Amino acid sequence: MAVTGHRYYPNVVKFLHTADWQLGKLPYYLSDEARARFSAARIEAVGVIAELAAQEQCDFVVVCGDVFDSNHVDRQVLVRSLAKMGANPDIRFYLLPGNHDPLDASSIFRSPTFSEHGSDNVTVLDGNGPVQAAPGVELVAAPWTDNRPLTDLVDDACKGLEPADELRVVCGHGAVDSMWPEGSNPAQISLDRLEERIESGAIHYVALGDRHSTTDVGDTGRVWYSGAPEPTDFDEADPGNVLVVDLDSDGVQVARRRVGTWRYEQQDWELGTSLDVDALAAWLESPANKERSIIRASLRGQVSVAQKARLDQLFDHYTDLLGGLEIRDTDGGLAAVPDDADLDDFGVSGYAREALSDLSEMAQYGEQAEIAQDALALLYRLTRAPA
């Protein structure tokens, strides 16, 4: 992607813009095994980003906030991620504290382990004045110093900046007011003021973090959310990217590069027929990299006991196959009520048939409907279990 913009100064810089690594994140809905792989993938992404930066001949990498999922992640996460960055000494990493890892008294960036194992190519943007990231390139950082700022930190960091010879890259983290206009958060980043400063030539690129989907903010083409390199939740539109930014005094080129290996997907399903169940089965089968896919299916409707039994089999199967599978009810949930064909399908007679009818009736409504549905599913399974 090439974006034309204002051309100011003859300086040139190429850097990699990323954010929201959230190293150490452990989704509760995953199994132990999947959580371990999920966490490891995020650390692996650091190495991939370093290699990409080297490959793209980037001068440096800016990580715009939420490098760590918390200031209190396991030491293993910290030392492994530092090792990944240290393994590429030619690439300088500038790490911006965000709301997940604010530069407060318990900041991980001030921890003894970070001090001991952080390599020379890693710099924490602590906001104490502009940082010379490359010749003629200045980083203006707006780190979070606590997790409840009461002002626009980016605007605070840019105050007093006048047009200069250097290229200025602003590193910030948080929500831009234009994207959440109804928000009342005083810490929201003012896009207007950023664009004014861009217009005035005081700053030249704004590298943002916090939004996990890659997003071009505003009209200047110089304000970007890089998105998270690995997805973290179902509601992210375009995660798994980093941005390679080619900035000079004439303009900026921003190119997204995909690095993510995990995938979140969710879909609402209304089930009523065997075709619906078939479609759901096909959807569950669709992810190419199943062990790194986290799927959420929200179900509603009414199925027969046989269909419910098939669904249960499907869910059991894909729970084992996928990285994560979450089945939830929506809009009243999914009811499993036997139809006439079901009743015949049970293959029972005599008193068993009468009991089956009782359960079917209970499954229609009432306080015990859900239990009765479960009982029918159990009965269905028992009638089919091998002797």
Place this chain on the structure above:
Amino acid sequence: MRLHRVRLCNYRGVTGCEVELPARGITVIEGPNEIGKTSIPEGLDLLLTKMDSSGHRQVKSAQPVGRDVGPEVEIEMSTGEYRFTYRKRWLRRSETVLSVVSPRHEQLTGRAAHERVEAILDETLDGDLWRALRIEQGAELWLPGFDVPSLVAALDQAASGDDATDEDDDLWIRICEEHERYWTATGRPKRDRSAQQARVETARSRVLELEGQLSSIDRDTTEVGRLATEERRLAMTQTQCKQQANELSEQWNATEQVRNEVERLAAANEAAALNRDRIASEQQRRQELIDELDSRTEELSDLEIRAEQSAPALAAAIKQVEDATAALEASRADLSTAEDEQRRAHDDRDHHRNRIEVKQLSERHERVVEAEQKLQQADTVLESVKIDDGLLEQIEEAHLAVVSTEAAVASVDTTASRDLTIDINGEEIVLEAGEVQHTVVDEDVLLVVPDTAEIQVRAGTGSQSLAAQRHQAQQEFRRLCAAAGVADQAEARQATEQRKAAERQRREALETIARDLRDLTVDVLRGKIEGLTRRINRYADERPEDPPLPPDFETAKQVAAARARTVEEKRADCDNCIQATESASGALHEEQLKESRLAGRIEESRNAKQQAAASVASARSQRTDSTIASELAQAEKNARDALESLADAKAELSAADPESLQVRLQNAQNAAQRASDDLQANKQTQNDLRIRLSLRGEEGLRTRHDEANGEFLHLEREHQRTQARAEAALLLHKTFSRRRQEARQRYSAPFKQRIEQLGRIVFNPSFSVDIDQNLRIARRTLDGDTLWIDQLSAGALEQLAVLCRLACASIVSPDGGAPVIIDDALGWSDPNRLERMGAAIAAAGEDCQVIILTCTPGRYAHIGNATTIRLPIDA
């Protein structure tokens, strides 16, 4: 299942036996004991259950004793769609041979044959039914429940018309197993579910604990941020306070200068005032000297005047003392004379009193001496006279006894008409004229009057006794008189009177001695008399004659009293003179003291006047009075000037308000110090918190929390799923259990009906039974009497046992069922019942295969349609 043929060979005592059985109806196999009837069902069991290689006890017991051959059993049977011949031999040349003839031919041997038959039977035969339909010989009467699949299926079919399947029973078992996975027999959750719940709670606690630790870190972090903000504020406050303190300090310094000036002026003022006061004081002292001199001069003059005025009073006092002293001397001389006369009078009075006392004492002494003599005399009498009133009385009584005895004895009184001498019993007695001689005649008495007559008086016969009494009385009388020291009664009376007089005299003498001696002895009394006598005599010798001794004691006493009164009067005069002398001496002493003090004061005053005059002269020689007055005027002016300057300076100091300024300065300094302290504490707290955070931050608490939370949610979901499955299993089990129970109640109707149908043949039309849920006969009703099954007689119980098996077999027979095998039952039944049982067995046997083994041929003779097979004796 139907048995068509059974063959035993070398089976226990049976060398060879083969029985053909009809597929339907009743077969009675008769034979005497130990011919092998019971071996038939036993051999069937061995064949169907024990492999040919088995060395089971049952197999070994089937081997004939003493023969080296193996027991062998062969049957031909049909079950389901299968018909086959099956043979086994054990222990010797073991073999198993199966020949299936339908539905398709199969020929198998060994284990394959055994397993094939097992499979066929599993497929086609209800094992429970097979066991339930048999009554074995000698076995305890047993009334089984017929809750067996075949009967249940048949009853279900009869009840509902549906085909009840084995799958339904399998399903029920699976439902029960599923239920038992989650619930105990008493309906409580199983232990593993409780353990799962506990694991969830433990995981939840772990999450909460970690959340607490993270919250603690968040609080510390927030606190550090707050402290950092506070630190900046405190630093600003500290700066402001210091600046304010400096400004106030400068003001304070300026005020201090004013204060110093005030102090200096105050000192100058004080010095001026002191100087003024010093000169004023000097002037005052000078005036005091002058005044002192004037005062002393005037005082001396006054004293000298008073000295002149007091001289006549002193002379008068001296004269008064001299007069009083002379009067006192005269009074004392008079008193001395009066006292001498009084002493003489007293001595005279005492002299007379001594004389009286000597006289009295001498009289007492004489009375005492006389009384002692009388006492001695009385004691002498008392010692010589032994008789007393008691002894006197005894003597008088003895005398009376003598007189009495003498009166009883004859006596002779001889009265002399002249003086004569007579002889009585040879004793010569002289009598004067008129004298009477009394002679007692206690024995013969010879009275001779010389020359006149001899008179013989003869004593009577009682005289001797009387004479003895008289003699005894006389002896007693004489003994008493001798004891009293008297001759006779009269003398005794006289002696008694003499003793009484002596005693009276003695008492009087003792009283006199006691009265006159009082507390003295005779010697003391005598000594006092002698002493007083010597004093009297000496006073008489020594006393001058003049004045003359008063004639008696009373006169002497009156003289002494008069002399005493004179002395009192003289002493009173003397006391008055002493008082007057003392008063005059006191007045003189007072005047002399006044005189002395006045002289001393005059001397002192004179000295003081001289000293004051010297002081005034000395002071004036140093500074004149006028010099002092001019210096005082100048000093007073200087003091006023200094006071005015001091007031001005104080006004300036007061305007500066140093107290408020000092308070403000102190407050500003304190505030600066407090801000400094707070700042220090703030930094220390921040430092502590940062150290703690640094340490806690390394623990990876968020990761541990997320892991724990994941585990908790996983466990909770798993627990919820388990709970849901448990609830589902419970509901499923309850629903099926209820429906199954209802079905059972419906099933039992045809079974009950069939039993009652057969039972009415045996008992009577009133016969009915109650069937429990396990399809077992619970109660029997006959002729309106209902009895529990265990209340029935052995015979009735045995009959019901046969009937319920027949009923069951006849119901399940259309679907195959199994043969009813009765090994010699009905031994408890009477002939009437046997007949009726025969009819009932015959009725049931139309629908099923009944095999009866008996050694009592007549017992089953009433089964009309039975086929009888008699086992040969040599079988």
